[in-house]
Amino acid sequence: MELSEAKALINELKGRFDSPFNSTDKESIEKLYLEVCGKVFIPTSCQNCYHDALLEVINYLKNHKTMAEKSNFRLKAGAIIHSTAFMNGQVFTNENLTDEVAKGYLNKYPAQMVLFSKVPEGWKPGQKEVPTLEEAQEMKEKAEKVLKGALTKVENIQKQVGEAKDAKKKEKAEEALKKAKASVDKAQKNLNEIDEMIAELSSEGAGE
Amino acid sequence: MSQCEKLIKADIVQDCESPIVSGLEPDGIIINREDIEFSETVFDQVNKNIIKTLILKTGKKGFNVVQTGNTPFSGAKTDMVVGTYRNKFTNEIPIAVLDNGPEVCENVIDGLANGTFVLILKNRHKGTDGKAEYQVYGYYQGLKASALTNEKYSEDTDGGWLVTLQETGAPKSALFYFNTSSATTATQYQTLLTAAQ
Numbered sequence: 001m002e003l004s005e006a007k008a009l010i011n012e013l014k015g016r017f018d019s020p021f022n023s024t025d026k027e028s029i030e031k032l033y034l035e036v037c038g039k040v041f042i043p044t045s046c047q048n049c050y051h052d053a054l055l056e057v058i059n060y061l062k063n064h065k066t067m068a069e070k071s072n073f074r075l076k077a078g079a080i081i082h083s084t085a086f087m088n089g090q091v092f093t094n095e096n097l098t099d100e101v102a103k104g105y106l107n108k109y110p111a112q113m114v115l116f117s118k119v120p121e122g123w124k125p126g127q128k129e130v131p132t133l134e135e136a137q138e139m140k141e142k143a144e145k146v147l148k149g150a151l152t153k154v155e156n157i158q159k160q161v162g163e164a165k166d167a168k169k170k171e172k173a174e175e176a177l178k179k180a181k182a183s184v185d186k187a188q189k190n191l192n193e194i195d196e197m198i199a200e201l202s203s204e205g206a207g208e
Numbered sequence: 209m210s211q212c213e214k215l216i217k218a219d220i221v222q223d224c225e226s227p228i229v230s231g232l233e234p235d236g237i238i239i240n241r242e243d244i245e246f247s248e249t250v251f252d253q254v255n256k257n258i259i260k261t262l263i264l265k266t267g268k269k270g271f272n273v274v275q276t277g278n279t280p281f282s283g284a285k286t287d288m289v290v291g292t293y294r295n296k297f298t299n300e301i302p303i304a305v306l307d308n309g310p311e312v313c314e315n316v317i318d319g320l321a322n323g324t325f326v327l328i329l330k331n332r333h334k335g336t337d338g339k340a341e342y343q344v345y346g347y348y349q350g351l352k353a354s355a356l357t358n359e360k361y362s363e364d365t366d367g368g369w370l371v372t373l374q375e376t377g378a379p380k381s382a383l384f385y386f387n388t389s390s391a392t393t394a395t396q397y398q399t400l401l402t403a404a405q
Binding site: 022023030034040042074075076077078079080082091093094114115117118 | 245262266311315398
C-alpha cells in the first residue's frame with residue numbers, strides 16, 4: 001500500500017467514523033494499521049477499538065509523515081523466529097522483522113524458508129549480495145576515505161621514522177610503518193574491487 | 209512404540225504448586241482447518257501432546273472468538289468414547305454468537321454451519337510454566353457444528369446464535385500449544401490473527 005492509497009482510505013473511513021464500522025471497514029482498518037504503523041491490530045471485545053485504531057493510524061501519519069518501514073520478508077501467520085542459537089533467542093515476528101534478521105536466520109537455517117510467505121524475488125539463503133550502483137558508489141566514497149586516512153597515517157609515521165633519535169624508537173616506528181603500509185595496500189585493493197564492481201554495474205545498466 | 213500410550217508414566221497426584229482451576233478465558237482463536245499447513249506443524253520433541261508451532265497457509269489467518277459472561281464457552285468438555293480396538297475422544301465446544309443480521313450470518317454463521325475448524329482456547333489453569341494455558345481442539349479430526357440454534361426468546365443469547373462445535377474420534381485426550389515460554393507462546397499465538405501476504 002502506498003502513502004497516497006493509505007491517505008485516501010483514511011479519508012473514506014473518516015466519513016463513516018460516527019457510526020459503527022462494518023466488517024469491510026474493519027478489515028481495511030486492520031490492514032491500514034499494519035501497513036501504516038507496522039504493527040498487528042488485535043481486536044478485543046471493546047466497543048471502540050476500531051475507531052481508536054483508526055485514530056492511531058491518523059496520528060502516526062501526522063507525526064511521522066510516512067508509513068512504517070517494511071521488511072521485504074514476511075512470516076506466515078503462526079510463525080515466529082525464535083532459536084536459542086540465533087541472536088540470543090530473541091523473538092521476531094512480522095512487527096519487528098528486518099531484512100538483516102530474516103537473511104541472517106535463513107542463511108543459518110535454510111530449511112526454515114517454509115516459515116516465510118514472502119522473500120525478495122530471486123533471493124536464496126547463502127547467496128552473495130550484489131549491491132546496486134548507488135550502494136556501490138557509496139561504498140566507493142567510504143573506501144576512498146579509508147585509503148586517505150591510511151595514506152595520512154603512513155606520511156606521519158614516515159616523519160616519525162626520520163625524526164627518531166635512538167635506534168629503539170626508530171625500530172618501533174619502522175614496525176608501525178610496515179603495518180600502516182599494509183593497511184594502505186588493503187584499502188587500495190578494496191577500492192580497486194569496488195571500482196571494478198561499479199564498472200560492471202554501469203555496463204549492466206547501460207545494456208538494459 | 210505401539211505399547212507406549214497404554215502405559216502411565218507418572219504418579220497420579222495433585223499439583224500443589226499449581227492447583228487446577230476450572231474454566232476458560234473469554235477469548236480464543238478459531239481457524240478454518242483447511243488453512244493450516246499441517247506438514248509444517250512442529251510437535252514438542254519430548255511431549256507429543258504439545259504443539260510448538262502451528263503455521264497457516266500464505267494469506268490465511270485465524271479469527272478471534274470472544275465470549276462474554278462469567279462462564280465463557282460454558283459446556284466445553286472432552287469425553288472418552290469406547291471403541292472396538294482403541295478408545296478415542298470427543299471434544300465439544302459451545303460458542304454463543306450474540307448477534308444476528310445479514311453480515312454475521314454470511315461471514316460467521318453459514319461458515320460455522322458447514323465448515324471444519326481448529327480452535328485454540330485459553331484455560332484459566334495455566335499449569336507449570338504456562339504449559340497448560342493454550343489448548344487446541346479439532347487438530348486431528350476437525351471441529352464441526354453438531355447444533356446451531358437461533359432462539360428468538362432465549363434469555364441466554366437474547367435472540368443471537370448458539371453453535372456447538374464437535375470433534376469426534378480424536379486420538380489424544382488433549383493437545384496443548386506451547387513454545388519455550390509463556391511469553392513466547394503468547395507472541396506466537398497473536399501472530400495467528402494476521403494474514404501474511
